[in-house]
Amino acid sequence: MSSEPWEKGLDHVDKWKLGALRHDLDIYKHHGSGLRIAICKLPGPLCQADIVIPTACSDDKGLPHCLEHLIFMGSARYPSRGFLDKLANLCVSQGTNAWTDRDHTAYNAVTAGADGILQLLPVFLDHVFSPTLTEEQFLTEVFHLDGDGKVKGVVFCEMQGREATEDDLLDNKLHHLLYPRTPYQYECGGLTKDILTLNNDMVRDYHRKFYQPDKCFILVHGQIEEQKLLAAIDEWWDHAKLASKKEEKERAWEHVPPPMQESSSAVVQFAAADESVGSVAFAWSGPPLSDVTTCTALSVLFRFLHEGAAAPLSQKFVECKDPKASSVDFDLELRLRTAITLQFNGVPYKHEEEEGEEEEEEGGEEEDMDMEDRSPSLKSEESGSSRTNSSTSEGEGQSNCTRLLEQGVLWEEVEALLRDLVENGLPHDSLKKVSRSRREVQEGEEEERRGVGAAAARREGVCRSWRGGDETFPQTPFVQALERHLVKLLEECEDEPSDALQNYVLPELLFMEHVSGKVRKGGN
Numbered sequence: 197m198s199s200e201p202w203e204k205g206l207d208h209v210d211k212w213k214l215g216a217l218r219h220d221l222d223i224y225k226h227h228g229s230g231l232r233i234a235i236c237k238l239p240g241p242l243c244q245a246d247i248v249i250p251t252a253c254s255d256d257k258g259l260p261h262c263l264e265h266l267i268f269m270g271s272a273r274y275p276s277r278g279f280l281d282k283l284a285n286l287c288v289s290q291g292t293n294a295w296t297d298r299d300h301t302a303y304n305a306v307t308a309g310a311d312g313i314l315q316l317l318p319v320f321l322d323h324v325f326s327p328t329l330t331e332e333q334f335l336t337e338v339f340h341l342d343g344d345g346k347v348k349g350v351v352f353c354e355m356q357g358r359e360a361t362e363d364d365l366l367d368n369k370l371h372h373l374l375y376p377r378t379p380y381q382y383e384c385g386g387l388t389k390d391i392l393t394l395n396n397d398m399v400r401d402y403h404r405k406f407y408q409p410d411k412c413f414i415l416v417h418g419q420i421e422e423q424k425l426l427a428a429i430d431e432w433w434d435h436a437k438l439a440s441k442k443e444e445k446e447r448a449w450e451h452v453p454p455p456m457q458e459s460s461s462a463v464v465q466f467a468a469a470d471e472s473v474g475s476v477a478f479a480w481s482g483p484p485l486s487d488v489t490t491c492t493a494l495s496v497l498f499r500f501l502h503e504g505a506a507a508p509l510s511q512k513f514v515e516c517k518d519p520k521a522s523s524v525d526f527d528l529e530l531r532l533r534t535a536i537t538l539q540f541n542g543v544p545y546k547h548e549e550e551e552g553e554e555e556e557e558e559g560g561e562e563e564d565m566d567m568e569d570r571s572p573s574l575k576s577e578e579s580g581s582s583r584t585n586s587s588t589s590e591g592e593g594q595s596n597c598t599r600l601l602e603q604g605v606l607w608e609e610v611e612a613l614l615r616d617l618v619e620n621g622l623p624h625d626s627l628k629k630v631s632r633s634r635r636e637v638q639e640g641e642e643e644e645r646r647g648v649g650a651a652a653a654r655r656e657g658v659c660r661s662w663r664g665g666d667e668t669f670p671q672t673p674f675v676q677a678l679e680r681h682l683v684k685l686l687e688e689c690e691d692e693p694s695d696a697l698q699n700y701v702l703p704e705l706l707f708m709e710h711v712s713g714k715v716r717k718g719g720n
Contacts (some may be wrong), residue, residue: 380533
């Protein structure tokens with residue numbers, strides 16, 4: 197460590213070598229509070245701190261979401277509402293922010309330079325761990341009845357506008373099917389009917405249970421000195437007024453959720469202005485978060501399958517003559533037990549009643565046309581036959597639109613596409629597009645990075661490592677396309693390192709008891 201005060205204030209717990217970011221992540225534990233601090237000294241003028249609380253739900257009341265709002269209302273040392281954001285503005289920041297997920301709640305701030313974070317952090321920590329949580333704040337932020345007997349409140353109104361939307365209904369149903377009898381199945385934001393059963397005592401108990409410093413951590417990224425960071429944390433801890441600790445037998449997320457044991461499906465109905473389209477989603481239990489190699493490989497594969505107009509899934513379902521969807525998304529959710537999701541949006545659908553009405557209208561039009569033609573001839577018969585065939589063809593198309601939302605119909609086409617890719621590689625049209633895209637990328641890199649051979653050599657080294665060092669590894673277009681997406685993923689990490697830390701490193705810090713440190717020390 198860099199100095200004696202730093203050594204006395206923190207214990208060095210682990211070091212993760214983040215090969216993609218080309219920087220190490222040092223993890224420490226604060227002596228007094230037990231709070232873990234992860235520091236990644238990324239270059240640049242900005243400094244960011246994410247205070248992360250592992251949270252879990254046992255119902256749909258949205259307690260973590262309520263706390264996310266109430267934390268900013270004031271703290272034991274700074275009871276005035278708005279003090280935190282005003283201080284953030286003085287620290288050359290755009291303000292503080294927060295988000296709630298199914299397995300954690302995070303509070304973050306970004307300042308220009310480390311001095312702003314050092315000044316802001318003691319105040320921010322006091323708000324997080326020692327909020328006032330008054331009855332008046334609960335009524336304002338969570339819910340209350342106004343003079344007209346209508347339910348109001350920031351949290352209630354936010355969820356009222358979200359919970360009946362297509363995306364939220366689909367996401368909640370997927371988590372119910374993927375994670376039965378686990379905290380992941382519940383809506384962390386809360387459902388309005390359950391929010392109305394809350395009271396402030398429930399919020400206080402939830403805070404006492406999960407908001408304990410020894411269960412939480414801070415992720416700091418930027419050029420910051422360890423001694424000064426320790427002084428800022430000590431400043432908070434020396435004056436901290438914590439609620440009495442609620443002893444629990446288990447931490448949040450003590451156990452890895454089991455994978456799905458059997459397949460299941462459900463139909464979710466929702467109100468929409470456009471009844472002609474819907475969505476179809478598939479989901480699978482993924483590998484444990486600790487299996488970093490498999491998670492990375494799946495992320496690269498899914499990018500190859502759906503990103504861009506030339507991607508196989510886009511070519512098959514979107515960029516075609518008769519689109520079966522307006523967009524396709526293939527993703528790996530980084531949970532303690534990861535989830536693989538494949539979603540088709542804008543899938544065309546037509547009600548059977550509407551089909552019958554259209555067929556009747558077409559039949560009526562044909563009769564009117566026959567009545568007007570007083571002199572039947574072979575030509576008119578041929579014309580009538582042509583109309584009948586056209587009507588049948590349209591009916592088949594409408595029937596297909598109806599069937600796309602039926603169970604198993606769309607999956608048969610997905611399965612056929614994936615099997616064909618495994619057995620035969622990329623189709624000929626995609627090969628040409630991939631080759632052209634690869635050539636354009638290479639030409640652009642040569643122009644923009646001429647004379648910078650280190651980056652190109654490093655990318656080639658990554659691809660060689662991915663091939664297992666086998667120089668005879670077949671360089672098929674399929675393999676080249678995967679390598680291109682792997683390189684793209686690494687370049688995104690280099691270009692936006694703070695986003696990469698939040699997206700990929702934060703989940704592993706959240707569940708570091710389940711993720712082997714040896715995996716990270718390998719430099720992956």
